Amino acid sequence: xxxxxxxxxxxxxxxxxxxxxxxxxxxxxxxxxxxxxxxxxxxxxxxxxxxxxxxxxxxxxxxxxxxxxxxxxxxxxxxxxxxxxxxxxxxxxxxxxxxxxxxxxxxxxxxxxxxxxxxxxxxxxxxxxxxxxxxxxxxxxxxxxxxxxxxxxxxxxxxxxxxxxxxxxxxxxxxxxxxxxxxxxxxxxxxxxxxxxxxxxxxxxxxxxxxxxxxxxxxxxxxxxxxxxxxxxxxxxxxxxxxxxxxxxxxxxxx
Numbered sequence: 741x742x743x744x745x746x747x748x749x750x751x752x753x754x755x756x757x758x759x760x761x762x763x764x765x766x767x768x769x770x771x772x773x774x775x776x777x778x779x780x781x782x783x784x785x786x787x788x789x790x791x792x793x794x795x796x797x798x799x800x801x802x803x804x805x806x807x808x809x810x811x812x813x814x815x816x817x818x819x820x821x822x823x824x825x826x827x828x829x830x831x832x833x834x835x836x837x838x839x840x841x842x843x844x845x846x847x848x849x850x851x852x853x854x855x856x857x858x859x860x861x862x863x864x865x866x867x868x869x870x871x872x873x874x875x876x877x878x879x880x881x882x883x884x885x886x887x888x889x890x891x892x893x894x895x896x897x898x899x900x901x902x903x904x905x906x907x908x909x910x911x912x913x914x915x916x917x918x919x920x921x922x923x924x925x926x927x928x929x930x931x932x933x934x935x936x937x938x939x940x941x942x943x944x945x946x947x948x949x950x951x952x953x954x955x956x957x958x959x960x961x962x963x964x965x966x967x968x969x970x971x972x973x974x975x976x977x978x979x980x981x982x983x984x985x986x987x988x989x990x991x992x993x994x995x
Contacts, residue, residue, distance in 0.1 A: 743975040745770035748821040750814070752804050752862055753831030755782035757931035758881065761963030762828055762970045767795035769971055771826065774817040776802040778831075796821070804831045804858030807865075814865040824869035825876040826974045829859040829903075832881060834933055835895040837940060848895045855899035859906060863921075867914065875918025877974045880907045881966075882923040884989045893937075904985065911983030920982035922973050927989030928954065929961040955990030 749766050753759040755777035767773045767790045775790075777783035780801035790797035798820055802813045818824050835851035836843060859880055870876035885893075886900035907923040914921060928934055928951050941947040952959045969986050972978055987993060 741769060743769040743971060743977070744826070747825040747974070748772045748774070748817070748823050749826035749828065749974065750774040750776060750817055750824060750862075750866065751828040751830055752776045752802065752858070754828075755779045755786055757933060758926070758929060758963050758966050759828070759830040760786060761967035762830060763797075764790070765964065765967040765971050766826070766828075766974065767793075767797060769975070771974070772796035772821050773798075774813075774821065775799040776804075776813060776831070778803050804829075804862055805853040807861045810858075810861040811865045814862070814869060818869050818872075823873045824866060825873055827862060827866040827870070827876070827878045828970055828974075829862050829878070829880045831858050832899075832933075833896075834893055834937055837893045837937070840894045843895060851895035851899050852902075855896070856902045856906075859903055863906075863910060867917075867919070870914075870919050871917050876920070877978070878907075878910065878919065878921040879970050879973050880921070880923045882907070882925050882985075884925050884927050884987070884992050886923065887925055887985070887987070887993055907985075908983045915982055920973075920978065922978075922981060922984045922986060924966060924969055924973070925985055925987045925989060925993075926966050927961055927992040928952075929963060929966060931963060934960070955992050956994065957990040959990065961988065961990055 749771040751763045754763045754775040775783045775787045784799035787797040787799035882903040883900040885897040886904040911921040938947045
């Protein structure tokens with residue numbers, strides 16, 4: 741219950757899915773939670789739930805593609821909680837599922853603005869606060885498709901490959917400051933994003949079964965499977981872990 745005691749965590753995209761699960765598990769392990777999401781009402785509702793359960797938490801509206809807003813919110817988090825120890829860059833979108841030659845510049849740029857620039861902006865404006873705290877942990881949500889290719893959603897796959905290498909680069913840059921940077925690579929996890937993606941198919945239930953079968957364990961993951969990985973990387977248990985890829989994919993990439 742105290743793996744993250746006295747630590748302050750920012751989780752982006754925390755209102756739903758993986759972000760929500762990560763926020764809940766980190767709060768349960770003793771962290772104070774800054775719940776960031778473009779869905780302000782949902783972010784504040786989750787923060788209220790955590791507070792009611794005895795965990796310090798506050799919700800903020802944050803568009804991670806807006807650098808000015810990101811800088812302001814990071815400063816407000818530190819003003820409110822007194823420090824920053826953990827950043828989870830979880831906010832992300834899937835984008836259009838078209839072959840590359842049919843994707844418009846605007847469709848491409850929208851995904852990169854959130855999935856790549858969002859990680860850049862949040863990291864950029866968290867670093868001074870992490871340094872002030874004497875170090876910390878940055879956890880970037882990539883994907884199995886930051887490791888292997890797939891014949892669909894090209895903007896998403898490109899963005900997650902970028903996040904993987906951004907994590908390694910920042911791990912090297914900030915290691916002298918005691919700031920660890922790692923990436924998590926989930927397989928298919930049953931979240932609103934995956935559910936929406938499967939709803940675009942002709943037979944969503946058949947698509948769900950086929951997607952589950954892609955994993956040697958025979959099923960999709962649950963948000964908590966990722967949340968516990970994030971708790972580990974944020975905790976002092978992972979004090980010697982940086983620049984690493986935590987693959988939680990039911991065996992998908994083991995082939």
